Amino acid sequence: MKLTLKIWRQKGPKERGRFETYQVEANPHMSFLEMLDVLNEELIAKKEEPVVFEHDCREGICGTCGMVINGEPHGPLPGTTTCQLHMRHFRDGETIVIEPFRASAFPVMKDLGVDRSAMDRIIQAGGYISVNTGAAQDANAIPIDKDTASQSFDAAACIGCGACIAACPNASAMLFVSAKVSHLALLPQGKVEAKHRAQAMVKQMDLEGFGMCSNITACEAECPKGITVENIARLNREFLSSSLRSEAKL
Amino acid sequence: MSWFSDFLASSIGRKVVMSLTGLFLILFLMVHLAGNLQLLPFLAHDPAGELGRSFNLYSRFMTSNPLIKTVSYLLYASILVHAFQGWVLWSRNRKARGSQGYAIKVNKVAGANAFAATKMGWLGTIIFIFIVIHMYQFWLQMKLGKAPMAVYNGKEAEDLYYVVAEAYKNLGYVIFYVVSMAIIAFHLDHGFQSAFQTLGINHKKYSPLIKWVGRAYAVLVPLGFAIIPIYMYFFM
């Protein structure tokens, strides 16, 4: 299949970017990234600079890859990361527009690669359970209801790719933050610090310059792992109740 | 009080303020509609020759009862706070989004009204302008004593009915009013359920009901308001 690609090229964070147009010959069994590999090999053969895009596991779990394909983070297929998107979902002769994840908190490093370290800093602010190595009791000491464990897992399935932020018209990180808050708040082990966690993570989220949630739900629609906005409601709940009830100061 | 100001300054705190003021305004709309419907003769059952009597009595009650007066100040404050927070939200979100937009925009959402959800700021701005004109047209006229007086059972009351009826003779104003109601409908459709989500009320069992009630409210209330000028323009 013959494709026309319009790809965002940008030399560095401070440089101005623009779209460049390329032609590429692909095969329907290729993954989207393999199609870009083909393009890059051609560019290298012509001694031109290949398109920088981030990727690693190519099986949809590491969260490294991510680009906006025809206006959608990770492309048109629901519940699929860019690396798991295959060319059979595109038409022969189609023009595909490829852009980086955009948000003020995600500065472009080069071409399609962006800096998502803000998400790490939010986790560092409180996205964990404070238990030192060796301090744990027997794993079966606290039974956890199967459904609760499963709900917690649903939230924990977040791969931290940032598609929710890229998709949100407000560039809000609420889905990402709420997934971690939910994952931990649902478990008895995580309840202990739940109040502090919600406060600390939201504070960091605000500091990083992410937008505010206005419940547009684009995040859920574009999340490759099916994280739902129910988690955002839970975060709101956790935050509200800790603001009103907790006496602890951050 | 530092915890409270911290809370109000946080992104979720601001949203909670939006949500609470919004819910209060939603509630007010119902009361407002109940009163306005008395403009319709088939609902008001005014005695012959006293067209507008029940509406005028109702509006006198609303402007003189001290409790309602207090609530009305709360209402004005809510509108201002809601609008101000909305503006903060909009400008911060714009900044967070960054100056470089996407070449292709796809509004894919999961359950929200995509148009309304993404345009709340604009819808809200138009509604705010509407409110200003609306207040100028009716409330201010009354406050400035420009409304004629009517006498019911020996007591005077501003004949607001007259003011309204005069206004609705103007087709341009009727169109402006009806269009504004449509915009309020969209604003409500997203705002109603969004207010609950922001307060953390989202449950697999009950959220569909909230969404359903919200949609019904968003359609019926503005429709109720819109019927009045249309009826008055064409049938009276």
Place this chain on the structure above:
Amino acid sequence: MSLDSKTPAGPLAEKWTRYRGTMNLVAPNNKRRIDIIVVGSGLAGASAAASLGEMGYNVKCFTFHDSPRRAHSIAAQGGINAAKNYANDGDSVYRLFYDTIKGGDYRSREGNVYRLAEVSRNIIDQAVAQGVPFARDYGGMLDNRSFGGVQVSRTFYARGQTGQQLLLGAYQALSRQIALGTVEMYNRHEMLDLVLVDGKARGIIARNLVTGKLERFAAHAVVLGTGGYGNVFYLSTNAMMCNVTAAWRTVRRGAYMANPCFTQIHPTCIPQSGEYQSKLTLMSESLRNDGRVWVPKTHEDAQAIREGRKTGNDIAEEDRDYFLERRYPAFGNLVPRDVASRAAKVACDEGLGVAPTGLAVFMDFTAAFERYGKSKANSMGIHDASPAKVRELGEAVVSEKYGNLFEMYEKITGENPYKLPMKIYPAVHYTMGGLWVDYNLETNIPGLFATGECNFSDHGANRLGASALMQGLADGYFVLPYTIGQFLSNEIRTPKFSPDSKEFLEAEAATRERLEGLMNIKGSQSVESFHRRLGKIMWEYCGMARNAEGLTKARTMIQALREEFYKDLFVPGSLEEYNPELEKAHRVADFLELGELMVIDALNRQESCGGHFREEYQTPEGEALRDDENFAYVAAWEYTGWDKDPALHKEELTFENVELKTRSYK
């Protein structure tokens, strides 16, 4: 020279407890004065960095990813073993130890493996306390499933994403230490050299991948948790950026590489579909709990399927050869990975493969749909369920267990595995070989430690399923943080090192020269093309089956390829900028050296064991034929110079607690 493993004396079951109780300690006030560099942030690296930080050391942790959460541990699907015996099926520490030693075909160290089995239990406790949402039963207790090569259920799992959840647990523990300031995190920094001061590992040279600048970092000790080298095969289930560079650079500085030819070929991967393919995707071993592996009995049927005239569903039950069940009745579809992979290769070599390439066998869930469907129907009180209803119910049960794997399969292949049997083929997955370490996880370079997949220690010649996560976390949480004290307790008077000393400056200059060398070749071929060619040589001659002739040939081919690489490579861009092509180039340069060493090791090991199958050494039934007399040793290789034969150092393996037997899963 023979190597000393420093395994403590005493009865097997007491070695670790006694050793731990008598080890040298570093007092809290001294820990504050000691710097440790941890390279890698996967299960081993992140857990080690977090634990060392908690203990009070000053830790600097490095990853080439944009975040520690991206390490490839995240992709592990099936589960993690632990001798908890929650399933009450007779499991114990000894049994896990025995299964692991036997599964590794008696090429691992008894002491290490027993310790691994012992601490496996603590890992589950730790993970649960961190909030890892393992699968649970209706009573709220942890659920277990079974994996290849064992007859008990001891595998803990979190759907098909166990590695992700465990890594996030470790990442969160690490994030907490970063917030507390005990760990300084260096994202997007790749280690390119090890710095030795007076023969001890005292620092690294790293390249800041964003700016492209080289940076020097000094510490009292260096810990590697940099993963395996499976990407030497180009196509593997490893992530695209997995590489051997950090480990290989320490080999170039004198560390020994042990058993590099021990690579694991995983039997259940999605077959390759074309030349453009960049990686292979694993289908979790857990699928073999319910999937039955088969090929058609006749060549005609196989041909018809390859040409698309028939599908798997068209082959009648009696015309199918469930070859694993036939050949290994005791373990059936759950034989260890090396055995299952080889059996699939044999079937395809006979011309019975079912993909257009001829390289695939079926994995069929029909029996599972039926079995689960019936039991579900019974539990719902439907006793006269139609076959269609049974199938529907069965599919739902299977979907609950493996839904995400089935989905992934469909995404990649475009075929619905609920309707058609899955096609699978073996692929390179894990490397048992790695840096030689002693019982303390210390390499032969004092102060240089290796943890997780990048060391060689626990899996022998073949790793059992769900043991990689176990080993990575055991090393990082429960072994290294103690054993590193043996070295550091002698360093409490050593002042902080300056990264500006001549050793550091020299190492930096050498690294710069190496990178500039690659940039300045200015030839015409891309890195990728060299990598692909290397991968083909490795897979062809040093893959699932090896022989002396092929290996000898492969060595010459690799040398020639390496020469071509240094003559005709083209790397676009420049040194001091974000340049992924340059990163790939130096990684492939190291693979070109490691590949040759693997071939040399495979030639040297004139026996078949585990993942290393030498065609010359097999039983009449085609099973691996071990030579315990001559090869019960660890082959640790010392780099001696460019294009010179490496020097072999042997660590004899002594087995005091298990009897060496022919591994039989029949």
